Amino acid sequence: xxxxxxxxxxxxxxxxxxxxxxxxxxxxxxxxxxxxxxxxxxxxxxxxxxxxxxxxxxxxxxxxxxxxxxxxxxxxxxxxxxxxxxxxxxxxxxxxxxxxxxxxxxxxxxxxxxxxxxxxxxxxxxxxxxxxxxxxxxxxxxxxxxxxxxxxxxxxxxxxxxxxxxxxxxxxxxxxxxxxxxxxxxxxxxxxxxxxxxxxxxxxxxxxxxxxxxxxxxxxxxxxxxxxxxxxxxxxxxxxxxxxxxxxxxxxxxxxxxxxxxxxxxxxxxxxxxxxxxxxxxxxxxxxxxxxxxxxxxxxxxxxxxxxxxxxxxxxxxxxxxxxxxxxxxxxxxxxxxxxxxxxxxx
Amino acid sequence: xxxxxxxxxxxxxxxxxxxxxxxxxxxxxxxxxxxxxxxxxxxxxxxxxxxxxxxxxxxxxxxxxxxxxxxxxxxxxxxxxxxxxxxxxxxxxxxxxxxxxxxxxxxxxxxxxxxxxxxxxxxxxxxxxxxxxxxxxxxxxxxxxxxxxxxxxxxxxxxxxxxxxxxxxxxxxxxxxxxxxxxxxxxxxxxxxxxxxxxxxxxxxxxxxxxxxxxxxxxxxxxxxxxxxxxxxxxxxxxxxxxxxxxxxxxxxxxxxxxxxxxxxxxxxxxxxxxxxxxxxxxxxxxxxxxxxxxxxxxxxxxxxxxxxxxxxxxxxxxxxxxxxxxxxxxxxxxxxxxxxxxxxxx
DNA sequence: TTTAGCACTCAAGCCAACGGAGTGCTAACC
DNA sequence: GGTTAGCACTCCGTTGGCTTGAGTGCTAAA
Numbered sequence: 001x002x003x004x005x006x007x008x009x010x011x012x013x014x015x016x017x018x019x020x021x022x023x024x025x026x027x028x029x030x031x032x033x034x035x036x037x038x039x040x041x042x043x044x045x046x047x048x049x050x051x052x053x054x055x056x057x058x059x060x061x062x063x064x065x066x067x068x069x070x071x072x073x074x075x076x077x078x079x080x081x082x083x084x085x086x087x088x089x090x091x092x093x094x095x096x097x098x099x100x101x102x103x104x105x106x107x108x109x110x111x112x113x114x115x116x117x118x119x120x121x122x123x124x125x126x127x128x129x130x131x132x133x134x135x136x137x138x139x140x141x142x143x144x145x146x147x148x149x150x151x152x153x154x155x156x157x158x159x160x161x162x163x164x165x166x167x168x169x170x171x172x173x174x175x176x177x178x179x180x181x182x183x184x185x186x187x188x189x190x191x192x193x194x195x196x197x198x199x200x201x202x203x204x205x206x207x208x209x210x211x212x213x214x215x216x217x218x219x220x221x222x223x224x225x226x227x228x229x230x231x232x233x234x235x236x237x238x239x240x241x242x243x244x245x246x247x248x249x250x251x252x253x254x255x256x257x258x259x260x261x262x263x264x265x266x267x268x269x270x271x272x273x274x275x276x277x278x279x280x281x282x283x284x285x286x287x288x289x290x291x292x293x294x295x296x297x298x299x300x301x302x303x304x305x306x307x308x309x310x311x312x313x314x315x316x317x318x319x320x321x322x323x324x325x326x327x328x329x330x331x332x333x334x335x336x337x338x339x340x341x342x343x344x345x346x347x
Numbered sequence: 348x349x350x351x352x353x354x355x356x357x358x359x360x361x362x363x364x365x366x367x368x369x370x371x372x373x374x375x376x377x378x379x380x381x382x383x384x385x386x387x388x389x390x391x392x393x394x395x396x397x398x399x400x401x402x403x404x405x406x407x408x409x410x411x412x413x414x415x416x417x418x419x420x421x422x423x424x425x426x427x428x429x430x431x432x433x434x435x436x437x438x439x440x441x442x443x444x445x446x447x448x449x450x451x452x453x454x455x456x457x458x459x460x461x462x463x464x465x466x467x468x469x470x471x472x473x474x475x476x477x478x479x480x481x482x483x484x485x486x487x488x489x490x491x492x493x494x495x496x497x498x499x500x501x502x503x504x505x506x507x508x509x510x511x512x513x514x515x516x517x518x519x520x521x522x523x524x525x526x527x528x529x530x531x532x533x534x535x536x537x538x539x540x541x542x543x544x545x546x547x548x549x550x551x552x553x554x555x556x557x558x559x560x561x562x563x564x565x566x567x568x569x570x571x572x573x574x575x576x577x578x579x580x581x582x583x584x585x586x587x588x589x590x591x592x593x594x595x596x597x598x599x600x601x602x603x604x605x606x607x608x609x610x611x612x613x614x615x616x617x618x619x620x621x622x623x624x625x626x627x628x629x630x631x632x633x634x635x636x637x638x639x640x641x642x643x644x645x646x647x648x649x650x651x652x653x654x655x656x657x658x659x660x661x662x663x664x665x666x667x668x669x670x671x672x673x674x675x676x677x678x679x680x681x682x683x684x685x686x687x688x689x690x691x692x693x694x
Numbered sequence: 695t696t697t698a699g700c701a702c703t704c705a706a707g708c709c710a711a712c713g714g715a716g717t718g719c720t721a722a723c724c
Numbered sequence: 725g726g727t728t729a730g731c732a733c734t735c736c737g738t739t740g741g742c743t744t745g746a747g748t749g750c751t752a753a754a
Contacts, residue, residue, distance in 0.1 A: 025746095025747090027746065027747050027748085028747075028748080029746085029747080039696085039697095040696070040697050040698080041697090041747095042696075042697055042698070042699090042749095043695085043696060043697070045747090045748070045749075046695095046696090046749095048748095049748095049749080059747095059748085060705095061703085061704060061705075062702095062703055062704065062747085062748065062749090063702085063703045063704045063705080063746070063747050063748055064704080064705080064746080064747065064748085065746080065747065065748090102510070102511060102574075103491075103495055103511030103512070103513055104509070104510055104511045105511075137489065137491075138489050140487055140499070142484065142485050142501060144450075144484075144503075144505055148450050150501065150505060150507070152487070152499060152501075152507065154489060154497065154499075156491075158491055158497060158511060160497070160499065160507075160509045162451070162507045163449065163450075163451055164449060164450030164451045164452075164505060165450070166450055227449075237609075238609075239605070239609060240602060240605050240606045240609050243598070243601070243602045243605065244602075249598050251590065251596050251598065251601070254590070254598070254601070255587060255590045255591075258586070258587050258590065258605075259587045262584075262585070262586060262587050372715095372716090374715065374716050374717085375716075375717080376715085376716080386727080386728095387727070387728050387729080388716095388728090389718095389727070389728050389729070389730095390726085390727055390728070392716090392717070392718075393718095393726095393727090395717095396717095396718080406716095406717085408734090408735065408736075409716085409717065409718090409733095409734055409735065410715070410716050410717055410733085410734045410735045410736075411715080411716070411717085411735080411736080412715080412716065412717090
């Protein structure tokens with residue numbers, strides 16, 4: 001691909017930013033004006049034809065102005081993604097939004113997605129922290145019915161997951177209590193990613209000493225852990241903000257989009273790909289993802305973490321045509337804020 | 348209001364059921380035909396004019412057919428609500444849908460709303476069981492940070508709620524453990540609705556005996572309980588089914604509706620009003636509710652329970668124009684199924 | 695290489711005409 | 725007196741032609 005000279009670049013930028021603002025195709029006259037009138041529209045037309053040939057711009061139909069192709073948009077985004085700082089006032093507002101949050105981590109995350117949706121006027125999403133990235137705190141077995149055991153797993157960061165295990169035989173609460181202390185001791189301060197291995201190792205040892213009941217307890221813990229690790233979750237707020245974009249005033253598109261939102265597993269997959277430790281803001285255009293239904297949206301995301309460990313992803317989903325330069329700093333700042341809050345609170 | 352004679356009734360039914368099927372206003376000729384040709388369209392026109400005068404039918408404009416008013420629809424619904432049995436095949440299918448559910452009650456509820464949405468082709472909703480209607484099983488205090496305590500509350504039916512309490516002073520895990528047994532003993536088998544009173548009473552006694560730490564523990568329990576009781580939740584599945592109805596192909600209406608769905612508190616309020624112990628299927632037209640945004644939908648609901656205690660509400664939300672006679676038996680049967688499952692599992 | 699000019703294209707808005715569904719009313723009918 | 729046929733009238737939705745305006749590509753001159 002040919003390099004773009006300065007003028008090409010400028011025209012491309014003008015077309016794209018014009019399009020992002022108005023949503024309408026941008027014509028040569030408009031560009032010429034914004035260019036300061038130094039070049040005539042005819043010249044611009046030539047440049048635009050070149051850019052079209054390069055696959056960066058396209059025409060919805062002859063006699064319409066140009067809009068960017070996905071490739072063109074990508075190029076543009078890469079060039080603006082080195083982010084500006086968010087201005088002081090906005091920062092204050094975002095910090096303020098966190099003030100009355102309760103200690104529960106769920107509240108924190110839900111609040112975050114709300115913040116994102118409100119400040120960016122798009123859909124805000126927060127991917128639930130990866131359980132395996134957190135540290136074991138406590139496990140509790142409760143005998144719900146003679147053959148059903150509820151297992152509650154708590155991580156140091158305050159994540160709680162519970163699941164119910166159908167157990168083949170009757171087991172008493174006393175037995176469960178007896179061993180739960182041992183399991184708690186065994187797993188103390190272990191990253192959840194390593195818990196499984198530890199349990200399995202221990203199960204072997206227990207078998208060797210013929211401690212059947214302990215083996216059983218471990219088994220239960222093991223099962224519960226599996227369900228927990230398989231669980232993923234996501235908070236979405238402000239989906240209806242998307243309805244305000246003219247690109248989704250078409251009912252068909254709209255429906256397609258909302259259907260994609262309804263099946264969260266696809267969204268989770270998408271956000272998962274955006275999880276990169278230590279990363280700054282990242283933009284994924286729908287066409288670049290593997291989720292066909294999300295073709296017409298774009299995800300501006302950032303990773304949040306505690307200390308060095310990347311926990312999850314948060315971000316904003318909106319139409320391809322968004323005010324990226326406004327939203328990018330917000331996402332960035334929100335991710336930092338959340339990371340800070342997580343770091344401060346639990347030690 | 349004048350009584351309707353048989354013919355009036357028949358015409359009303361014909362108009363409404365025709366309208367429910369097609370969505371278009373129904374004209375006199377159509378009714379005359381469906382009537383078996385025994386009466387001419389002119390006669391029908393006279394009857395229809397009468398019904399309009401009574402406020403049961405209305406015309407979108409002169410020279411259009413008639414559609415029911417809300418009052419007319421209400422009358423019609425009241426007459427058909429004595430429900431038919433669901434046919435054997437559908438029953439099988441619904442039962443089948445529950446087969447692979449895990450023991451966790453959350454799964455059960457989510458599955459239920461899924462079932463409703465799929466079988467009725469509308470949005471399925473399930474209101475989270477009222478915590479105060481369930482029975483205390485277990486409480487657990489976990490010291491998350493020196494000043495933060497996580498309280499986990501479990502009901503006999505397997506509901507789990509947790510909250511984090513910021514505690515003014517440092518409290519050790521040992522202290523918490525020491526008293527949690529006492530609290531558990533104290534609240535054993537108590538309906539959650541009565542727990543609060545019991546705790547308060549006990550706090551007085553503890554104060555009298557100067558058992559400060561116990562008072563504190565009770566205080567924590569008390570706080571956690573409050574948050575828990577305030578919590579209400581709701582599962583919604585298949586919102587996008589609503590988008591298929593032609594009445595919501597208008598983007599404005601659509602938006603209004605989805606916004607109402609996004610703020611769950613309003614939905615919860617609506618469903619709450621439908622909670623009536625021992626009740627059969629109930630229909631609430633949007634115009635009859637206090638939620639303005641839900642004007643154009645209708646809720647077909649039923650109460651699910653365990654034994655004698657009404658736990659929550661489930662149902663279907665769809666446009667005013669729905670296939671009520673098909674959906675009513677489904678909602679009814681689903682409510683029974685869920686109640687049965689809840690009764691069977693936990694004893 | 696840039697620019698002015700011109701012919702051409704296409705979407706979108708406007709308007710008038712038309713067809714169809716349905717009504718209300720009147721006068722005849724049983 | 726209730727019922728029906730007939731008729732004039734109303735109103736919506738669709739169709740199709742027409743116009744307008746934004747924008748293009750090409751050509752020829754600067």
